[in-house]
Amino acid sequence: MKIIETKRLYLKELVLEDAEELSKVLSDPESMQYYPEPFSKDKVKKWIKWNIENYKRYNHGLWAVILKDGDKFIGDCGITMQIIENETVPEIGFHIIKNYWNKGYATEAAIACKDYAFRVLKYPKIFSYTTVKNIPSQKVAEKMGMQEYKIFEKNGEKQIAQVVFNTGFNKS
Numbered sequence: 001m002k003i004i005e006t007k008r009l010y011l012k013e014l015v016l017e018d019a020e021e022l023s024k025v026l027s028d029p030e031s032m033q034y035y036p037e038p039f040s041k042d043k044v045k046k047w048i049k050w051n052i053e054n055y056k057r058y059n060h061g062l063w064a065v066i067l068k069d070g071d072k073f074i075g076d077c078g079i080t081m082q083i084i085e086n087e088t089v090p091e092i093g094f095h096i097i098k099n100y101w102n103k104g105y106a107t108e109a110a111i112a113c114k115d116y117a118f119r120v121l122k123y124p125k126i127f128s129y130t131t132v133k134n135i136p137s138q139k140v141a142e143k144m145g146m147q148e149y150k151i152f153e154k155n156g157e158k159q160i161a162q163v164v165f166n167t168g169f170n171k172s
Contacts, residue, residue, distance in 0.1 A: 011078065013064070014052065019045050022044055025075050026095060031098050062076040062094075074097050075105075075106075077092070084127060084150070090117055091127045092113050092144070094140070106140050114145075118166040122166075127162065129162065131157050138160060148162055
């Protein structure tokens with residue numbers, strides 16, 4: 001079932017059968033250079049199970065990103081609840097298989113998730129965070145209209161949190 005559709009992409013719930021395709025990004029050392037380490041096959045399955053639980057608990061999570069042209073799985077993107085210092089907030093995250101980098105897919109999917117967070121989920125603000133070294137993800141956040149919120153420490157590394165407020169959607 002399609003959750004979100006854009007001009008070039010659609011997002012759907014992840015299922016365990018997506019593990020092999022998702023491991024192309026989550027198990028890739030270059031793609032995961034800003035994480036403590038690439039994911040094992042087992043951790044990719046746990047990641048999918050965590051998202052399936054998020055769908056039940058919050059009505060959102062990271063979704064499979066599918067390129068409409070060829071119905072090709074290219075990564076994940078969505079909204080998860082994350083802790084930024086002592087605050088639990090909705091956060092947009094994404095992981096795109098490196099063969100599909102620099103084509104605007106992460107930005108397209110992330111903007112669609114931001115719109116979904118405001119229009120459907122009615123969040124007043126949405127966040128993104130990453131290590132301060134991860135400039136490409138920060139640029140995607142800026143393209144979503146986000147601005148710096150705070151610098152904080154997590155897992156022994158400096159992180160940057162960015163935020164955008166819901167100003168363009170009817171709150172009724």
